[in-house]
Amino acid sequence: xxxxxxxxxxGHVYGAVRALDxxxxxxxxxxxxxxxxxxxxxxxxxxxxLAGLIVPQRGSAxxxxxxxxxxxxxxxxxxxxxxxxxxxxxxLSVAENLRFFARLFCLxxxxxxxxxxxxxxxxxxxxxxxxxxxxxxxxxxxxxxxACALLHRPRVLLLDEPTNGVDPVSRLDxxxxxxxxxxxxxxxVVSTPYMDEAERCHRVGLVHHGRLLLEGEPRALVAGFTxxxxxxxxxxxxxxxxxxxxxxxxVAVAPLGGALRVVVRRGASAGLxxxxxxxxxxVEPLRPNFEDLFLAQAAGGAPAGEAAA
Amino acid sequence: MNARRVLAVARKETLHVWRDPRSLGMALAIPALMMFLxxxxxxxxxxxxxxxxxxxSGTPESRELLSRFEGSRYxxxxxxxxGYPEIERAILDREVMAAVVIPWDFAARLNASPPAPVQFLxxxxxxxxxxxxxxxxxxxxxxxxxxxxxxRAAASGVPAHAAPLELRSRVWFxxxxxxxxxxxxGLIAVIMMVxxxxxxSLTIAREWEQGTMEQLVSTPVTGNEIIAGKxxxxxxxxxxxxxxxxxIGKYLxxxxxxxxVALLVAxxxxxxxxxxxxxxxxxxxxxxxxxxxxxxxxxTFLPAFLLSGFVFAIGNMPRPIQVATHVxxxxxxxxxxxxxxxxxxxxxxxxxxxxLLAAFGAAVLFAASRKFRKKLE
Ligand SMILES: Nc1ncnc2c1ncn2[C@@H]1O[C@H](COP(=O)(O)OP(=O)(O)OP(=O)(O)O)[C@@H](O)[C@H]1O
Ligand SMILES: [Mg+2]
Numbered sequence: 001x002x003x004x005x006x007x008x009x010x011g012h013v014y015g016a017v018r019a020l021d022x023x024x025x026x027x028x029x030x031x032x033x034x035x036x037x038x039x040x041x042x043x044x045x046x047x048x049x050l051a052g053l054i055v056p057q058r059g060s061a062x063x064x065x066x067x068x069x070x071x072x073x074x075x076x077x078x079x080x081x082x083x084x085x086x087x088x089x090x091x092l093s094v095a096e097n098l099r100f101f102a103r104l105f106c107l108x109x110x111x112x113x114x115x116x117x118x119x120x121x122x123x124x125x126x127x128x129x130x131x132x133x134x135x136x137x138x139x140x141x142x143x144x145x146x147a148c149a150l151l152h153r154p155r156v157l158l159l160d161e162p163t164n165g166v167d168p169v170s171r172l173d174x175x176x177x178x179x180x181x182x183x184x185x186x187x188x189v190v191s192t193p194y195m196d197e198a199e200r201c202h203r204v205g206l207v208h209h210g211r212l213l214l215e216g217e218p219r220a221l222v223a224g225f226t227x228x229x230x231x232x233x234x235x236x237x238x239x240x241x242x243x244x245x246x247x248x249x250x251v252a253v254a255p256l257g258g259a260l261r262v263v264v265r266r267g268a269s270a271g272l273x274x275x276x277x278x279x280x281x282x283v284e285p286l287r288p289n290f291e292d293l294f295l296a297q298a299a300g301g302a303p304a305g306e307a308a309a
Numbered sequence: 310m311n312a313r314r315v316l317a318v319a320r321k322e323t324l325h326v327w328r329d330p331r332s333l334g335m336a337l338a339i340p341a342l343m344m345f346l347x348x349x350x351x352x353x354x355x356x357x358x359x360x361x362x363x364x365x366s367g368t369p370e371s372r373e374l375l376s377r378f379e380g381s382r383y384x385x386x387x388x389x390x391x392g393y394p395e396i397e398r399a400i401l402d403r404e405v406m407a408a409v410v411i412p413w414d415f416a417a418r419l420n421a422s423p424p425a426p427v428q429f430l431x432x433x434x435x436x437x438x439x440x441x442x443x444x445x446x447x448x449x450x451x452x453x454x455x456x457x458x459x460x461r462a463a464a465s466g467v468p469a470h471a472a473p474l475e476l477r478s479r480v481w482f483x484x485x486x487x488x489x490x491x492x493x494x495g496l497i498a499v500i501m502m503v504x505x506x507x508x509x510s511l512t513i514a515r516e517w518e519q520g521t522m523e524q525l526v527s528t529p530v531t532g533n534e535i536i537a538g539k540x541x542x543x544x545x546x547x548x549x550x551x552x553x554x555x556x557i558g559k560y561l562x563x564x565x566x567x568x569x570v571a572l573l574v575a576x577x578x579x580x581x582x583x584x585x586x587x588x589x590x591x592x593x594x595x596x597x598x599x600x601x602x603x604x605x606x607x608x609t610f611l612p613a614f615l616l617s618g619f620v621f622a623i624g625n626m627p628r629p630i631q632v633a634t635h636v637x638x639x640x641x642x643x644x645x646x647x648x649x650x651x652x653x654x655x656x657x658x659x660x661x662x663x664x665l666l667a668a669f670g671a672a673v674l675f676a677a678s679r680k681f682r683k684k685l686e
Contacts, residue, residue: 055684085523105528106313
């Protein structure tokens with residue numbers, strides 16, 4: 001199916017900070033796309049460009065085939081956006097916030113009544129309809145923001161870190177909610193800094209320094225991961241020289257509890273295990289996950305696109 | 310512009326105002342407070358000037374003159390002095406502000422030439438009051454001279470050829486020469502200016518500061534719809550403030566409203582649109598509530614107060630400043646409201662100034678709409 005969201009070579013610089021550096025991706029209807037990246041990777045900038053709030057300095061953005069920054073094109077009617085920051089009216093109640101956005105999208109009274117009732121039901125916010133938004137918990141607030149972005153049944157939904165600050169149970173709720181709408185044909189772009197959420201998306205793009213490091217279906221990406229991952233526990237003065245000697249074979253090292261998580265080239269894995277064991281460290285092989293993939297890619301600096309191909 | 314979206318913004322804005330009792334209270338209290346403060350403080354009338362008298366002559370003629378001072382509502386005779394030291398002490402002690410000294414040969418020289426001098430001593434440290442008091446004293450003396458001359462002429466049977474010219478001043482439009490009648494209409498104009506810019510200076514900056522603008526601009530609502538929607542509730546509030554000020558003027562200060570109420574409302578409404586749009590413009594440009602409020606106060610309050618003709622008559626200002634007052638919109642409202650209040654004049658006289666106010670409103674509104682961008686940077 002042809003994409004309803006298309007970012008092509010997006011580039012954007014704030015003063016001296018290069019926020020986006022040639023970011024490209026596309027999302028089809030009925031697809032849940034994850035933009036995964038650490039803090040400052042450029043996710044918010046990318047979503048703001050897609051929502052038409054920033055005009056990119058380089059590249060172009062298209063939403064349902066239109067320029068999102070063109071306010072007269074009617075693109076806003078097809079677009080739902082949930083910012084990362086708190087951006088609903090804290091002094092207005094849950095119902096008042098919903099009604100305000102319904103009015104901005106010119107929904108009829110009946111449409112508003114039906115949709116808000118349904119959204120309040122599936123977000124389990126009915127009991128709190130009269131409560132001011134500023135008195136909601138983090139999770140409830142995010143669900144309300146999601147409901148506000150969904151009222152007008154957008155074809156494209158952009159969510160900036162919807163699960164940040166939400167407890168694990170509510171987080172599951174949110175994902176379940178998204179699946180429902182995606183099943184109806186909505187295209188959803190979700191940004192998140194949590195690698196473990198990557199697996200919930202149909203497709204993900206790993207963003208690093210404003211560009212894509214890697215893109216694909218999460219399972220396939222992890223399956224195609226060629227490096228090995230070791231959990232290494234031992235005194236730092238024993239372990240560090242060994243890792244240093246291994247040189248380029250050690251792709252990435254990250255702390256893991258009191259131990260280290262070491263990504264190593266597959267061919268060099270056996271040799272490194274022996275060397276570490278000889279130095280008195282305990283070594284366990286681990287199943288590679290998304291974070292390893294990200295670490296390996298970020299460390300290797302493989303350009304976007306090639307790895308995804 | 311889509312009316313439903315404008316209304317949606319207006320309703321939301323009304324809820325904000327309603328939910329924030331502090332700023333709502335302020336929006337209603339500021340006009341009342343300013344009316345009380347400035348209405349009383351700026352009233353320039355001088356009456357009951359405390360007075361000392363030293364009658365050296367002690368004749369029926371001198372007593373007749375003094376009784377006129379006693380009878381005047383402008384003077385309050387507090388002290389019958391018996392020498393300069395006593396008068397000086399009374400002035401230094403602020404017991405009196407002025408003194409009348411009648412010389413011992415007053416009666417004898419009354420009809421002589423040069424005429425009898427009467428000394429009037431004044432405490433000049435409050436120059437303004439002193440000048441006014443001097444004017445009153447001259448008035449008392451003049452009326453005495455005139456009547457005295459007429460009486461002598463009648464007694465001696467000489468025909469009225471010697472009767473001096475009689476000056477009878479008539480004050481039009483403000484017969485009692487009461488400054489409150491003059492101050493209050495101008496005060497209402499200044500209040501409208503300050504309150505209008507203050508009310509709206511917060512609205513758009515608040516949306517930027519609280520991050521709600523990010524959600525708002527991602528919807529189909531346009532900049533003009535946001536501005537129009539935000540203007541509506543504050544316009545209503547501004548008109549309530551007008552009503553509060555007019556009612557206080559009428560019932561507390563007893564200021565008569567001679568002209569048409571409709572014209573008063575129309576001029577204030579035209580002015581309000583400009584003032585509110587100006588606050589909105591500050592809010593749009595500053596994107597910070599604090600900065601926008603400071604801008605609103607600085608740019609509206611001082612010119613409205615100093616350059617509108619409210620306190621200082623424009624005609625007495627240096628030429629370049631007179632020219633500058635033409636860009637102070639409050640100037641036109643001050644003059645409109647005075648015309649309506651004091652002279653009761655209508656559109657035939659005030660149309661030009663009203664048109665200027667409407668043009669000012671339209672221009673600022675246009676500027677606000679041009680400056681507002683539905684972008685985050
Ligand atoms: N308005 C701005 N002015 C200056 N720098 C900015 C601005 N917005 C973002 N940046 C910088 O641009 C880079 C990318 O920011 P962006 O907000 O897009 O990242 P992000 O992936 O959303 O990060 P986070 O996970 O922290 O939300 C960061 O280094 C950030 O500091
Ligand atoms: Mg972000």
